[in-house]
Amino acid sequence: MEKNFGAKKPEIQELGRVSDRISFIYVEHAKINRQDSAIQVADSRGIVDIPVALVSVLLLGPGIDITHRAMELIGDSALAVVWVGECGVREYAHGRALNHSSRLLEAQAKLVSNRRSRLAVARKMYEMRFPDEDFSGLTMQELRGKEGTRVRKIYREQSKLTGVKWTRREYKVDDFESGTPINKALTAAHQALYGLCYSVVAALGVSPGLGFIHTGHDLSFIYDFADLYKADYSIPIAFKITAEYGDSDIATHTRIAMRDKFRTCKLLVKMVKDLKYLLLNEKINDDLDVNVSMSLWDDREGLQKFGVQYHEVS
Structure with a gap:
Protein backbone atom coordinates (compact mmCIF):
# COMPACT_ATOMS: atom_id res chain seq x y z
CA MET A 1 0.00 0.00 0.00
CA HIS A 94 20.48 24.95 0.35
CA GLY A 95 18.21 22.77 -1.77
CA ARG A 96 17.64 22.79 -5.50
CA ALA A 97 17.47 26.17 -7.19
CA LEU A 98 13.98 27.61 -7.53
CA ASN A 99 14.89 28.65 -11.08
CA HIS A 100 15.32 25.44 -13.10
CA SER A 101 16.82 27.26 -16.08
CA SER A 102 20.61 27.40 -16.42
CA ARG A 103 20.56 30.70 -18.34
CA LEU A 104 21.93 32.82 -15.50
CA LEU A 105 24.49 30.20 -14.50
CA GLU A 106 25.78 29.88 -18.06
CA ALA A 107 26.01 33.66 -18.38
CA GLN A 108 27.92 33.87 -15.10
CA ALA A 109 30.38 31.13 -16.12
CA LYS A 110 30.97 32.78 -19.50
CA LEU A 111 31.56 36.22 -18.00
CA VAL A 112 33.89 35.07 -15.23
CA SER A 113 35.97 32.89 -17.59
CA ASN A 114 37.06 35.78 -19.82
CA ARG A 115 39.43 38.42 -18.44
CA ARG A 116 37.84 41.31 -20.31
CA SER A 117 34.22 40.43 -19.45
CA ARG A 118 35.14 39.66 -15.85
CA LEU A 119 36.67 43.10 -15.47
CA ALA A 120 33.60 44.64 -17.10
CA VAL A 121 31.28 43.02 -14.53
CA ALA A 122 33.59 44.07 -11.67
CA ARG A 123 33.51 47.66 -12.95
CA LYS A 124 29.72 47.45 -13.21
CA MET A 125 29.57 46.44 -9.54
CA TYR A 126 31.62 49.47 -8.55
CA GLU A 127 29.52 51.72 -10.78
CA MET A 128 26.41 50.52 -8.91
CA ARG A 129 28.04 51.75 -5.69
CA PHE A 130 29.30 55.00 -7.28
CA PRO A 131 26.46 55.88 -9.71
CA ASP A 132 27.87 59.31 -10.61
CA GLU A 133 31.41 58.21 -11.52
CA ASP A 134 33.03 56.68 -14.61
CA PHE A 135 35.08 53.53 -14.00
CA SER A 136 35.61 52.46 -17.59
CA GLY A 137 39.37 53.03 -17.56
CA LEU A 138 40.27 51.94 -14.03
CA THR A 139 42.24 48.82 -13.13
CA MET A 140 41.19 46.45 -10.35
CA GLN A 141 43.87 47.93 -8.10
CA GLU A 142 42.47 51.43 -8.62
CA LEU A 143 38.93 50.16 -8.04
CA ARG A 144 39.94 48.52 -4.74
CA GLY A 145 41.56 51.75 -3.62
CA LYS A 146 38.43 53.79 -4.29
CA GLU A 147 36.28 51.22 -2.49
CA GLY A 148 38.59 51.25 0.55
CA THR A 149 38.38 55.04 0.74
CA ARG A 150 34.60 54.89 0.40
CA VAL A 151 34.14 52.33 3.20
CA ARG A 152 36.43 54.19 5.61
CA LYS A 153 34.43 57.38 4.94
CA ILE A 154 31.15 55.56 5.66
CA TYR A 155 32.50 54.28 8.98
CA ARG A 156 33.59 57.80 9.97
CA GLU A 157 30.25 59.32 8.97
CA GLN A 158 28.24 56.71 10.88
CA SER A 159 30.46 57.13 13.94
CA LYS A 160 29.89 60.89 13.91
CA LEU A 161 26.16 60.49 13.28
CA THR A 162 25.52 57.94 16.06
CA GLY A 163 28.24 58.85 18.57
CA VAL A 164 29.61 55.29 18.51
CA LYS A 165 33.40 55.26 18.82
CA TRP A 166 35.12 53.76 15.79
CA THR A 167 38.74 52.66 15.39
CA ARG A 168 38.87 49.80 12.88
CA ARG A 169 37.10 46.66 11.70
CA GLU A 170 38.35 43.81 13.83
CA TYR A 171 36.83 40.44 14.73
CA LYS A 172 37.71 36.80 15.35
CA VAL A 173 35.68 34.20 13.50
CA ASP A 174 35.96 31.69 16.34
CA ASP A 175 35.47 34.18 19.20
CA PHE A 176 32.49 36.43 18.52
CA GLU A 177 32.23 37.70 22.12
CA SER A 178 35.77 39.07 22.16
CA GLY A 179 34.88 41.89 19.78
CA THR A 180 33.77 45.41 20.63
CA PRO A 181 30.00 46.07 20.51
CA ILE A 182 30.21 47.82 17.13
CA ASN A 183 32.35 45.06 15.63
CA LYS A 184 29.93 42.41 16.92
CA ALA A 185 27.01 44.35 15.47
CA LEU A 186 28.78 44.64 12.12
CA THR A 187 29.46 40.90 12.08
CA ALA A 188 25.82 40.07 12.87
CA ALA A 189 24.52 42.57 10.31
CA HIS A 190 26.85 41.37 7.55
CA GLN A 191 25.95 37.73 8.24
CA ALA A 192 22.24 38.48 7.91
CA LEU A 193 22.97 40.24 4.61
CA TYR A 194 25.11 37.31 3.40
CA GLY A 195 22.25 34.94 4.18
CA LEU A 196 19.77 36.96 2.14
CA CYS A 197 22.22 37.30 -0.76
CA TYR A 198 22.85 33.56 -0.64
CA SER A 199 19.15 32.78 -0.81
CA VAL A 200 18.65 34.93 -3.94
CA VAL A 201 21.76 33.54 -5.64
CA ALA A 202 20.74 29.95 -4.86
CA ALA A 203 17.09 30.43 -5.82
CA LEU A 204 17.97 31.91 -9.23
CA GLY A 205 20.41 29.11 -10.01
CA VAL A 206 23.61 31.18 -9.90
CA SER A 207 26.88 29.76 -8.56
CA PRO A 208 27.88 31.22 -5.15
CA GLY A 209 31.53 30.32 -5.85
CA LEU A 210 32.12 32.10 -9.17
CA GLY A 211 33.03 35.57 -7.97
CA PHE A 212 34.20 38.47 -10.12
CA ILE A 213 36.07 40.42 -7.43
CA HIS A 214 36.45 37.83 -4.67
CA THR A 215 37.86 34.47 -5.73
CA GLY A 216 39.09 31.14 -4.38
CA HIS A 217 36.19 30.55 -1.95
CA ASP A 218 32.93 28.65 -2.38
CA LEU A 219 31.06 31.85 -1.42
CA SER A 220 33.10 34.33 -3.48
CA PHE A 221 30.12 35.65 -5.45
CA ILE A 222 28.09 36.04 -2.22
CA TYR A 223 30.73 38.46 -0.93
CA ASP A 224 30.74 40.27 -4.29
CA PHE A 225 26.97 40.62 -4.24
CA ALA A 226 26.67 41.60 -0.57
CA ASP A 227 29.19 44.42 -0.99
CA LEU A 228 26.63 46.22 -3.16
CA TYR A 229 24.37 46.73 -0.13
CA LYS A 230 26.56 47.10 2.96
CA ALA A 231 26.75 50.90 2.80
CA ASP A 232 22.95 51.24 2.81
CA TYR A 233 22.00 48.36 5.08
CA SER A 234 24.40 46.49 7.36
CA ILE A 235 26.82 49.29 8.27
CA PRO A 236 24.21 51.94 9.22
CA ILE A 237 22.11 49.35 11.06
CA ALA A 238 25.13 48.14 13.06
CA PHE A 239 26.02 51.67 14.23
CA LYS A 240 22.40 52.54 15.00
CA ILE A 241 21.81 49.40 17.09
CA THR A 242 25.11 49.81 18.94
CA ALA A 243 24.17 53.38 19.85
CA GLU A 244 20.77 52.22 21.13
CA TYR A 245 21.68 49.00 22.99
CA GLY A 246 25.42 49.04 23.63
CA ASP A 247 26.54 45.45 24.24
CA SER A 248 23.15 44.17 25.43
CA ASP A 249 22.17 41.16 23.30
CA ILE A 250 23.64 43.00 20.33
CA ALA A 251 23.39 40.13 17.84
CA THR A 252 19.65 39.62 18.37
CA HIS A 253 18.82 43.32 18.18
CA THR A 254 20.93 43.68 15.03
CA ARG A 255 19.34 40.69 13.34
CA ILE A 256 15.81 41.95 14.03
CA ALA A 257 16.69 45.43 12.76
CA MET A 258 18.17 43.97 9.57
CA ARG A 259 15.06 41.86 8.98
CA ASP A 260 12.82 44.91 9.38
CA LYS A 261 15.03 46.95 7.05
CA PHE A 262 14.95 44.22 4.41
CA ARG A 263 11.16 44.22 4.51
CA THR A 264 10.51 47.96 4.50
CA CYS A 265 13.01 48.63 1.72
CA LYS A 266 11.92 45.59 -0.34
CA LEU A 267 15.54 44.53 -0.73
CA LEU A 268 14.62 41.13 -2.20
CA VAL A 269 12.98 42.83 -5.17
CA LYS A 270 16.06 44.97 -5.74
CA MET A 271 18.43 42.00 -5.41
CA VAL A 272 16.63 40.01 -8.09
CA LYS A 273 16.75 42.96 -10.51
CA ASP A 274 20.40 43.70 -9.71
CA LEU A 275 21.50 40.11 -10.20
CA LYS A 276 19.90 39.86 -13.64
CA TYR A 277 21.31 43.26 -14.60
CA LEU A 278 24.82 42.13 -13.63
CA LEU A 279 24.77 38.82 -15.48
CA LEU A 280 22.36 39.42 -18.36
CA ASN A 281 22.40 43.22 -18.60
CA GLU A 282 18.63 43.05 -18.44
CA LYS A 283 16.40 45.20 -16.27
CA ILE A 284 13.52 42.75 -15.88
CA ASN A 285 11.17 42.01 -13.01
CA ASP A 286 10.37 38.30 -13.45
CA ASP A 287 12.17 36.03 -10.98
CA LEU A 288 12.15 32.82 -12.96
CA ASP A 289 12.35 31.24 -16.37
CA VAL A 290 9.29 29.03 -15.96
CA ASN A 291 9.29 27.53 -19.46
CA VAL A 292 12.55 25.58 -19.30
CA SER A 293 13.63 23.49 -22.29
CA MET A 294 16.60 21.14 -22.18
CA SER A 295 18.82 20.69 -25.24
CA LEU A 296 21.96 18.80 -26.21
CA TRP A 297 25.08 20.84 -27.01
CA ASP A 298 26.92 20.25 -30.28
CA ASP A 299 30.24 21.84 -31.22
CA ARG A 300 29.20 22.24 -34.89
CA GLU A 301 25.44 22.02 -35.23
CA GLY A 302 24.38 24.20 -32.31
CA LEU A 303 21.72 23.06 -29.85
CA GLN A 304 20.05 19.75 -30.65
CA LYS A 305 16.80 18.18 -29.46
CA PHE A 306 16.82 16.38 -26.11
CA GLY A 307 15.02 13.04 -25.72
CA VAL A 308 15.69 11.85 -29.28
CA GLN A 309 17.42 8.56 -30.04
CA TYR A 310 20.28 9.52 -32.35
CA HIS A 311 22.01 7.12 -34.76
CA GLU A 312 25.67 6.75 -35.55
CA VAL A 313 26.80 8.90 -38.47
CA SER A 314 28.19 6.77 -41.27
Missing part, protein backbone atom coordinates in the same frame (compact mmCIF):
# COMPACT_ATOMS: atom_id res chain seq x y z
CA GLU A 2 1.34 3.44 -0.93
CA LYS A 3 1.84 5.69 2.06
CA ASN A 4 0.66 9.28 2.09
CA PHE A 5 3.37 11.57 3.44
CA GLY A 6 1.50 14.85 3.08
CA ALA A 7 1.21 17.33 0.23
CA LYS A 8 2.73 16.55 -3.15
CA LYS A 9 5.94 18.20 -4.28
CA PRO A 10 5.07 21.73 -5.44
CA GLU A 11 5.37 22.71 -9.08
CA ILE A 12 7.64 25.66 -9.85
CA GLN A 13 4.64 27.80 -10.87
CA GLU A 14 3.07 27.20 -7.44
CA LEU A 15 6.00 28.54 -5.45
CA GLY A 16 6.23 32.14 -4.30
CA ARG A 17 8.39 34.48 -6.37
CA VAL A 18 11.79 35.17 -4.82
CA SER A 19 11.13 38.91 -4.62
CA ASP A 20 7.77 38.38 -2.88
CA ARG A 21 9.07 36.19 -0.09
CA ILE A 22 9.70 37.11 3.55
CA SER A 23 13.41 37.85 3.88
CA PHE A 24 14.26 35.44 6.73
CA ILE A 25 12.99 33.74 9.87
CA TYR A 26 15.23 32.85 12.83
CA VAL A 27 14.52 29.78 15.00
CA GLU A 28 16.42 28.35 17.97
CA HIS A 29 15.84 25.71 20.68
CA ALA A 30 12.92 24.13 18.85
CA LYS A 31 11.75 21.01 17.04
CA ILE A 32 10.93 21.38 13.35
CA ASN A 33 8.69 18.93 11.50
CA ARG A 34 6.58 18.96 8.36
CA GLN A 35 2.85 19.59 8.19
CA ASP A 36 1.66 19.29 4.59
CA SER A 37 3.25 22.25 2.73
CA ALA A 38 4.49 23.99 5.86
CA ILE A 39 7.17 23.38 8.43
CA GLN A 40 5.86 23.07 11.97
CA VAL A 41 7.99 24.73 14.64
CA ALA A 42 7.43 23.70 18.26
CA ASP A 43 9.15 25.27 21.26
CA SER A 44 8.36 26.10 24.88
CA ARG A 45 5.90 28.81 23.80
CA GLY A 46 3.78 26.64 21.50
CA ILE A 47 3.49 25.50 17.87
CA VAL A 48 3.42 27.54 14.68
CA ASP A 49 3.17 26.49 11.02
CA ILE A 50 5.34 28.37 8.51
CA PRO A 51 4.58 28.08 4.75
CA VAL A 52 8.06 27.53 3.33
CA ALA A 53 7.19 28.74 -0.17
CA LEU A 54 6.77 32.25 1.25
CA VAL A 55 10.12 32.44 3.09
CA SER A 56 13.52 33.17 1.55
CA VAL A 57 15.95 32.17 4.32
CA LEU A 58 15.58 29.98 7.41
CA LEU A 59 18.16 30.78 10.09
CA LEU A 60 18.60 27.78 12.41
CA GLY A 61 20.22 28.65 15.73
CA PRO A 62 21.44 26.42 18.57
CA GLY A 63 19.22 23.67 19.93
CA ILE A 64 17.41 22.81 16.68
CA ASP A 65 15.99 19.33 16.07
CA ILE A 66 14.75 19.04 12.46
CA THR A 67 13.27 16.03 10.67
CA HIS A 68 14.19 14.53 7.31
CA ARG A 69 10.69 15.26 5.99
CA ALA A 70 11.02 18.93 6.90
CA MET A 71 14.36 19.17 5.09
CA GLU A 72 12.84 17.47 2.03
CA LEU A 73 10.11 20.12 1.87
CA ILE A 74 12.67 22.88 2.36
CA GLY A 75 14.77 21.55 -0.53
CA ASP A 76 11.77 21.21 -2.85
CA SER A 77 10.72 24.79 -2.11
CA ALA A 78 14.20 26.29 -2.67
CA LEU A 79 14.27 27.70 0.86
CA ALA A 80 17.87 28.57 1.78
CA VAL A 81 18.97 27.22 5.15
CA VAL A 82 21.63 28.98 7.21
CA TRP A 83 22.88 27.11 10.26
CA VAL A 84 23.89 29.68 12.86
CA GLY A 85 26.43 28.83 15.57
CA GLU A 86 26.57 30.39 19.01
CA CYS A 87 29.62 32.50 18.20
CA GLY A 88 28.49 33.79 14.85
CA VAL A 89 29.98 30.88 12.91
CA ARG A 90 27.70 29.91 10.04
CA GLU A 91 27.57 26.98 7.67
CA TYR A 92 25.52 27.45 4.52
CA ALA A 93 23.31 24.84 2.85
Whole structure:
Protein backbone atom coordinates (compact mmCIF):
# COMPACT_ATOMS: atom_id res chain seq x y z
CA MET A 1 0.00 0.00 0.00
CA GLU A 2 1.34 3.44 -0.93
CA LYS A 3 1.84 5.69 2.06
CA ASN A 4 0.66 9.28 2.09
CA PHE A 5 3.37 11.57 3.44
CA GLY A 6 1.50 14.85 3.08
CA ALA A 7 1.21 17.33 0.23
CA LYS A 8 2.73 16.55 -3.15
CA LYS A 9 5.94 18.20 -4.28
CA PRO A 10 5.07 21.73 -5.44
CA GLU A 11 5.37 22.71 -9.08
CA ILE A 12 7.64 25.66 -9.85
CA GLN A 13 4.64 27.80 -10.87
CA GLU A 14 3.07 27.20 -7.44
CA LEU A 15 6.00 28.54 -5.45
CA GLY A 16 6.23 32.14 -4.30
CA ARG A 17 8.39 34.48 -6.37
CA VAL A 18 11.79 35.17 -4.82
CA SER A 19 11.13 38.91 -4.62
CA ASP A 20 7.77 38.38 -2.88
CA ARG A 21 9.07 36.19 -0.09
CA ILE A 22 9.70 37.11 3.55
CA SER A 23 13.41 37.85 3.88
CA PHE A 24 14.26 35.44 6.73
CA ILE A 25 12.99 33.74 9.87
CA TYR A 26 15.23 32.85 12.83
CA VAL A 27 14.52 29.78 15.00
CA GLU A 28 16.42 28.35 17.97
CA HIS A 29 15.84 25.71 20.68
CA ALA A 30 12.92 24.13 18.85
CA LYS A 31 11.75 21.01 17.04
CA ILE A 32 10.93 21.38 13.35
CA ASN A 33 8.69 18.93 11.50
CA ARG A 34 6.58 18.96 8.36
CA GLN A 35 2.85 19.59 8.19
CA ASP A 36 1.66 19.29 4.59
CA SER A 37 3.25 22.25 2.73
CA ALA A 38 4.49 23.99 5.86
CA ILE A 39 7.17 23.38 8.43
CA GLN A 40 5.86 23.07 11.97
CA VAL A 41 7.99 24.73 14.64
CA ALA A 42 7.43 23.70 18.26
CA ASP A 43 9.15 25.27 21.26
CA SER A 44 8.36 26.10 24.88
CA ARG A 45 5.90 28.81 23.80
CA GLY A 46 3.78 26.64 21.50
CA ILE A 47 3.49 25.50 17.87
CA VAL A 48 3.42 27.54 14.68
CA ASP A 49 3.17 26.49 11.02
CA ILE A 50 5.34 28.37 8.51
CA PRO A 51 4.58 28.08 4.75
CA VAL A 52 8.06 27.53 3.33
CA ALA A 53 7.19 28.74 -0.17
CA LEU A 54 6.77 32.25 1.25
CA VAL A 55 10.12 32.44 3.09
CA SER A 56 13.52 33.17 1.55
CA VAL A 57 15.95 32.17 4.32
CA LEU A 58 15.58 29.98 7.41
CA LEU A 59 18.16 30.78 10.09
CA LEU A 60 18.60 27.78 12.41
CA GLY A 61 20.22 28.65 15.73
CA PRO A 62 21.44 26.42 18.57
CA GLY A 63 19.22 23.67 19.93
CA ILE A 64 17.41 22.81 16.68
CA ASP A 65 15.99 19.33 16.07
CA ILE A 66 14.75 19.04 12.46
CA THR A 67 13.27 16.03 10.67
CA HIS A 68 14.19 14.53 7.31
CA ARG A 69 10.69 15.26 5.99
CA ALA A 70 11.02 18.93 6.90
CA MET A 71 14.36 19.17 5.09
CA GLU A 72 12.84 17.47 2.03
CA LEU A 73 10.11 20.12 1.87
CA ILE A 74 12.67 22.88 2.36
CA GLY A 75 14.77 21.55 -0.53
CA ASP A 76 11.77 21.21 -2.85
CA SER A 77 10.72 24.79 -2.11
CA ALA A 78 14.20 26.29 -2.67
CA LEU A 79 14.27 27.70 0.86
CA ALA A 80 17.87 28.57 1.78
CA VAL A 81 18.97 27.22 5.15
CA VAL A 82 21.63 28.98 7.21
CA TRP A 83 22.88 27.11 10.26
CA VAL A 84 23.89 29.68 12.86
CA GLY A 85 26.43 28.83 15.57
CA GLU A 86 26.57 30.39 19.01
CA CYS A 87 29.62 32.50 18.20
CA GLY A 88 28.49 33.79 14.85
CA VAL A 89 29.98 30.88 12.91
CA ARG A 90 27.70 29.91 10.04
CA GLU A 91 27.57 26.98 7.67
CA TYR A 92 25.52 27.45 4.52
CA ALA A 93 23.31 24.84 2.85
CA HIS A 94 20.48 24.95 0.35
CA GLY A 95 18.21 22.77 -1.77
CA ARG A 96 17.64 22.79 -5.50
CA ALA A 97 17.47 26.17 -7.19
CA LEU A 98 13.98 27.61 -7.53
CA ASN A 99 14.89 28.65 -11.08
CA HIS A 100 15.32 25.44 -13.10
CA SER A 101 16.82 27.26 -16.08
CA SER A 102 20.61 27.40 -16.42
CA ARG A 103 20.56 30.70 -18.34
CA LEU A 104 21.93 32.82 -15.50
CA LEU A 105 24.49 30.20 -14.50
CA GLU A 106 25.78 29.88 -18.06
CA ALA A 107 26.01 33.66 -18.38
CA GLN A 108 27.92 33.87 -15.10
CA ALA A 109 30.38 31.13 -16.12
CA LYS A 110 30.97 32.78 -19.50
CA LEU A 111 31.56 36.22 -18.00
CA VAL A 112 33.89 35.07 -15.23
CA SER A 113 35.97 32.89 -17.59
CA ASN A 114 37.06 35.78 -19.82
CA ARG A 115 39.43 38.42 -18.44
CA ARG A 116 37.84 41.31 -20.31
CA SER A 117 34.22 40.43 -19.45
CA ARG A 118 35.14 39.66 -15.85
CA LEU A 119 36.67 43.10 -15.47
CA ALA A 120 33.60 44.64 -17.10
CA VAL A 121 31.28 43.02 -14.53
CA ALA A 122 33.59 44.07 -11.67
CA ARG A 123 33.51 47.66 -12.95
CA LYS A 124 29.72 47.45 -13.21
CA MET A 125 29.57 46.44 -9.54
CA TYR A 126 31.62 49.47 -8.55
CA GLU A 127 29.52 51.72 -10.78
CA MET A 128 26.41 50.52 -8.91
CA ARG A 129 28.04 51.75 -5.69
CA PHE A 130 29.30 55.00 -7.28
CA PRO A 131 26.46 55.88 -9.71
CA ASP A 132 27.87 59.31 -10.61
CA GLU A 133 31.41 58.21 -11.52
CA ASP A 134 33.03 56.68 -14.61
CA PHE A 135 35.08 53.53 -14.00
CA SER A 136 35.61 52.46 -17.59
CA GLY A 137 39.37 53.03 -17.56
CA LEU A 138 40.27 51.94 -14.03
CA THR A 139 42.24 48.82 -13.13
CA MET A 140 41.19 46.45 -10.35
CA GLN A 141 43.87 47.93 -8.10
CA GLU A 142 42.47 51.43 -8.62
CA LEU A 143 38.93 50.16 -8.04
CA ARG A 144 39.94 48.52 -4.74
CA GLY A 145 41.56 51.75 -3.62
CA LYS A 146 38.43 53.79 -4.29
CA GLU A 147 36.28 51.22 -2.49
CA GLY A 148 38.59 51.25 0.55
CA THR A 149 38.38 55.04 0.74
CA ARG A 150 34.60 54.89 0.40
CA VAL A 151 34.14 52.33 3.20
CA ARG A 152 36.43 54.19 5.61
CA LYS A 153 34.43 57.38 4.94
CA ILE A 154 31.15 55.56 5.66
CA TYR A 155 32.50 54.28 8.98
CA ARG A 156 33.59 57.80 9.97
CA GLU A 157 30.25 59.32 8.97
CA GLN A 158 28.24 56.71 10.88
CA SER A 159 30.46 57.13 13.94
CA LYS A 160 29.89 60.89 13.91
CA LEU A 161 26.16 60.49 13.28
CA THR A 162 25.52 57.94 16.06
CA GLY A 163 28.24 58.85 18.57
CA VAL A 164 29.61 55.29 18.51
CA LYS A 165 33.40 55.26 18.82
CA TRP A 166 35.12 53.76 15.79
CA THR A 167 38.74 52.66 15.39
CA ARG A 168 38.87 49.80 12.88
CA ARG A 169 37.10 46.66 11.70
CA GLU A 170 38.35 43.81 13.83
CA TYR A 171 36.83 40.44 14.73
CA LYS A 172 37.71 36.80 15.35
CA VAL A 173 35.68 34.20 13.50
CA ASP A 174 35.96 31.69 16.34
CA ASP A 175 35.47 34.18 19.20
CA PHE A 176 32.49 36.43 18.52
CA GLU A 177 32.23 37.70 22.12
CA SER A 178 35.77 39.07 22.16
CA GLY A 179 34.88 41.89 19.78
CA THR A 180 33.77 45.41 20.63
CA PRO A 181 30.00 46.07 20.51
CA ILE A 182 30.21 47.82 17.13
CA ASN A 183 32.35 45.06 15.63
CA LYS A 184 29.93 42.41 16.92
CA ALA A 185 27.01 44.35 15.47
CA LEU A 186 28.78 44.64 12.12
CA THR A 187 29.46 40.90 12.08
CA ALA A 188 25.82 40.07 12.87
CA ALA A 189 24.52 42.57 10.31
CA HIS A 190 26.85 41.37 7.55
CA GLN A 191 25.95 37.73 8.24
CA ALA A 192 22.24 38.48 7.91
CA LEU A 193 22.97 40.24 4.61
CA TYR A 194 25.11 37.31 3.40
CA GLY A 195 22.25 34.94 4.18
CA LEU A 196 19.77 36.96 2.14
CA CYS A 197 22.22 37.30 -0.76
CA TYR A 198 22.85 33.56 -0.64
CA SER A 199 19.15 32.78 -0.81
CA VAL A 200 18.65 34.93 -3.94
CA VAL A 201 21.76 33.54 -5.64
CA ALA A 202 20.74 29.95 -4.86
CA ALA A 203 17.09 30.43 -5.82
CA LEU A 204 17.97 31.91 -9.23
CA GLY A 205 20.41 29.11 -10.01
CA VAL A 206 23.61 31.18 -9.90
CA SER A 207 26.88 29.76 -8.56
CA PRO A 208 27.88 31.22 -5.15
CA GLY A 209 31.53 30.32 -5.85
CA LEU A 210 32.12 32.10 -9.17
CA GLY A 211 33.03 35.57 -7.97
CA PHE A 212 34.20 38.47 -10.12
CA ILE A 213 36.07 40.42 -7.43
CA HIS A 214 36.45 37.83 -4.67
CA THR A 215 37.86 34.47 -5.73
CA GLY A 216 39.09 31.14 -4.38
CA HIS A 217 36.19 30.55 -1.95
CA ASP A 218 32.93 28.65 -2.38
CA LEU A 219 31.06 31.85 -1.42
CA SER A 220 33.10 34.33 -3.48
CA PHE A 221 30.12 35.65 -5.45
CA ILE A 222 28.09 36.04 -2.22
CA TYR A 223 30.73 38.46 -0.93
CA ASP A 224 30.74 40.27 -4.29
CA PHE A 225 26.97 40.62 -4.24
CA ALA A 226 26.67 41.60 -0.57
CA ASP A 227 29.19 44.42 -0.99
CA LEU A 228 26.63 46.22 -3.16
CA TYR A 229 24.37 46.73 -0.13
CA LYS A 230 26.56 47.10 2.96
CA ALA A 231 26.75 50.90 2.80
CA ASP A 232 22.95 51.24 2.81
CA TYR A 233 22.00 48.36 5.08
CA SER A 234 24.40 46.49 7.36
CA ILE A 235 26.82 49.29 8.27
CA PRO A 236 24.21 51.94 9.22
CA ILE A 237 22.11 49.35 11.06
CA ALA A 238 25.13 48.14 13.06
CA PHE A 239 26.02 51.67 14.23
CA LYS A 240 22.40 52.54 15.00
CA ILE A 241 21.81 49.40 17.09
CA THR A 242 25.11 49.81 18.94
CA ALA A 243 24.17 53.38 19.85
CA GLU A 244 20.77 52.22 21.13
CA TYR A 245 21.68 49.00 22.99
CA GLY A 246 25.42 49.04 23.63
CA ASP A 247 26.54 45.45 24.24
CA SER A 248 23.15 44.17 25.43
CA ASP A 249 22.17 41.16 23.30
CA ILE A 250 23.64 43.00 20.33
CA ALA A 251 23.39 40.13 17.84
CA THR A 252 19.65 39.62 18.37
CA HIS A 253 18.82 43.32 18.18
CA THR A 254 20.93 43.68 15.03
CA ARG A 255 19.34 40.69 13.34
CA ILE A 256 15.81 41.95 14.03
CA ALA A 257 16.69 45.43 12.76
CA MET A 258 18.17 43.97 9.57
CA ARG A 259 15.06 41.86 8.98
CA ASP A 260 12.82 44.91 9.38
CA LYS A 261 15.03 46.95 7.05
CA PHE A 262 14.95 44.22 4.41
CA ARG A 263 11.16 44.22 4.51
CA THR A 264 10.51 47.96 4.50
CA CYS A 265 13.01 48.63 1.72
CA LYS A 266 11.92 45.59 -0.34
CA LEU A 267 15.54 44.53 -0.73
CA LEU A 268 14.62 41.13 -2.20
CA VAL A 269 12.98 42.83 -5.17
CA LYS A 270 16.06 44.97 -5.74
CA MET A 271 18.43 42.00 -5.41
CA VAL A 272 16.63 40.01 -8.09
CA LYS A 273 16.75 42.96 -10.51
CA ASP A 274 20.40 43.70 -9.71
CA LEU A 275 21.50 40.11 -10.20
CA LYS A 276 19.90 39.86 -13.64
CA TYR A 277 21.31 43.26 -14.60
CA LEU A 278 24.82 42.13 -13.63
CA LEU A 279 24.77 38.82 -15.48
CA LEU A 280 22.36 39.42 -18.36
CA ASN A 281 22.40 43.22 -18.60
CA GLU A 282 18.63 43.05 -18.44
CA LYS A 283 16.40 45.20 -16.27
CA ILE A 284 13.52 42.75 -15.88
CA ASN A 285 11.17 42.01 -13.01
CA ASP A 286 10.37 38.30 -13.45
CA ASP A 287 12.17 36.03 -10.98
CA LEU A 288 12.15 32.82 -12.96
CA ASP A 289 12.35 31.24 -16.37
CA VAL A 290 9.29 29.03 -15.96
CA ASN A 291 9.29 27.53 -19.46
CA VAL A 292 12.55 25.58 -19.30
CA SER A 293 13.63 23.49 -22.29
CA MET A 294 16.60 21.14 -22.18
CA SER A 295 18.82 20.69 -25.24
CA LEU A 296 21.96 18.80 -26.21
CA TRP A 297 25.08 20.84 -27.01
CA ASP A 298 26.92 20.25 -30.28
CA ASP A 299 30.24 21.84 -31.22
CA ARG A 300 29.20 22.24 -34.89
CA GLU A 301 25.44 22.02 -35.23
CA GLY A 302 24.38 24.20 -32.31
CA LEU A 303 21.72 23.06 -29.85
CA GLN A 304 20.05 19.75 -30.65
CA LYS A 305 16.80 18.18 -29.46
CA PHE A 306 16.82 16.38 -26.11
CA GLY A 307 15.02 13.04 -25.72
CA VAL A 308 15.69 11.85 -29.28
CA GLN A 309 17.42 8.56 -30.04
CA TYR A 310 20.28 9.52 -32.35
CA HIS A 311 22.01 7.12 -34.76
CA GLU A 312 25.67 6.75 -35.55
CA VAL A 313 26.80 8.90 -38.47
CA SER A 314 28.19 6.77 -41.27
